[in-house]
Ligand code: FES
């Protein structure tokens with residue numbers, strides 16, 4: 001059968017019907033495509049989305065909807081409003097984010113919040129009892145163990161853990177006799193400095209920090225000012 005002649009610039013009846021059907025088909029198909037797009041989005045959210053995480057922080061149980069990639073530090077600061085733990089480097093290099101998990105010191109910037117379910121987390125906000133500071137907090141105040149204070153929450157949490165570690169008989173890199181770990185009563189300044197070497201203080205309040213730990217350890221501590229005077233007189 002001979003094909004009808006198609007004249008350029010003119011729409012044939014067949015062409016018009018074809019276009020109309022295509023447009024109608026698009027309109028009909030649009031909801032289906034939208035539904036598919038929605039279901040793709042939901043699948044993506046299900047794969048990477050938030051999950052319910054229960055955290056016990058400073059004696060209080062919290063239920064958070066967070067993504068699995070959220071660090072404990074971000075969960076504490078951004079979700080729970082506990083901003084005492086500081087973000088210094090966010091790379092496990094400064095110790096400003098140190099908190100206690102089941103009594104052990106941990107860099108919270110290197111720890112995922114979802115991994116801490118069922119554990120007991122203590123931050124600087126949970127060390128005091130009511131208006132009474134933790135002995136380590138009082139010792140930091142008494143010995144000027146800080147200046148700007150940015151590293152201080154991490155320093156104090158690490159120092160609290162240090163004391164517990166010594167009580168348990170843990171040794172350090174500078175312990176000379178591994179069979180005879182130091183006791184709190186005789187732990188040396190070198191030991192304390194080594195055991196706190198994962199916590200940096202850009203204000204260099206190290207003398208006061210060591211003196212604070214010595215005080216909590218039950219040792220006689222010269223005040224930082226006395227130490228400086230002794231050094232100056234020795235150098236003169
Ligand atoms: S912020 Fe975690 S180690 Fe620096």
Ligand code: FES
Nearest residue numbers: 147149201202203
């Ligand atoms: S007190 Fe300022 S960084 Fe330590």
